[in-house]
Amino acid sequence: GDVAKGKSIAETICVACHNPVTGEGNMEIYPNIGGQKETYLKSSIKAYKDGQRSSPMAGIMKGMVMDLSDEDIDNVSAYFASLK
Amino acid sequence: GDVAKGKSIAETICVACHNPVTGEGNMEIYPNIGGQKETYLKSSIKAYKDGQRSSPMAGIMKGMVMDLSDEDIDNVSAYFASLK
Numbered sequence: 554g555d556v557a558k559g560k561s562i563a564e565t566i567c568v569a570c571h572n573p574v575t576g577e578g579n580m581e582i583y584p585n586i587g588g589q590k591e592t593y594l595k596s597s598i599k600a601y602k603d604g605q606r607s608s609p610m611a612g613i614m615k616g617m618v619m620d621l622s623d624e625d626i627d628n629v630s631a632y633f634a635s636l637k
Numbered sequence: 638g639d640v641a642k643g644k645s646i647a648e649t650i651c652v653a654c655h656n657p658v659t660g661e662g663n664m665e666i667y668p669n670i671g672g673q674k675e676t677y678l679k680s681s682i683k684a685y686k687d688g689q690r691s692s693p694m695a696g697i698m699k700g701m702v703m704d705l706s707d708e709d710i711d712n713v714s715a716y717f718a719s720l721k
Contacts, residue, residue: 581676592665596694605692608684 554591554631562629566617576636582610587636594630602626638675638715646713650701660720666694671720678714686710 563573570579576587586594600606601614602621621629647657654663660671670678684690685698686705705713 578674578677581674582680584673584677584681589668590662590665593662593668596666596692597668600690600692600695605695606684606690608680608689610680611684611689 554627554629556628556632556635558625559628559630559632562621562625563632566621567629567633569617570613571633574636576633586633589633591630591634594633595626598626598630638711638713640712640716640719642709643712643714643716646705646709647716650705651713651717653701654697655717658720660717670717673717675714675718678717679710682710682714 560573563571567573570583571577571586572579575585576589577585597606598614598618598621601611602618604615606614618626644657647655651657654667655661655670656663659669660673661669681690682698682702682705685695686702688699690698702710
């Protein structure tokens with residue numbers, strides 16, 4: 554994934570719930586995702602998008618990621634994985 | 638949650654996929670959970686247990702956590718949240 558393109562997505566979409574500089578969740582119910590494994594990030598974003606996560610909180614994530622392409626998901630996953 | 642009791646669960650169950658000392662995932666598809674937010678850990682474990690996460694990977698987690706009580710979930714979440 555392209556980290557620079559992923560950063561742009563982080564700063565415009567993910568920022569609603571995750572700090573785009575550190576990946577920290579803005580609230581206790583939102584996970585820290587900075588330095589998370591890239592493969593897991595891609596897998597989980599796709600699971601939210603495809604409706605394989607169905608809790609009320611997952612509904613928020615589904616709305617956030619529904620317009621991301623596979624390439625966008627690769628890029629934003631690479632970006633958050635790159636953070637320490 | 639009781640961190641000491643949670644550590645015991647981490648060392649006997651979670652160790653299958655997450656390093657019980659650091660929380661790091663043992664494979665790229667398994668997330669790092671050391672220092673993750675306690676509230677998110679509890680919420681996500683319950684979502685796996687209750688079938689609100691339904692991908693193939695979620696099936697692994699469901700099997701792992703199906704016998705954990707609410708108290709166990711509180712304890713193991715406190716333990717992994719306590720790691721840096």
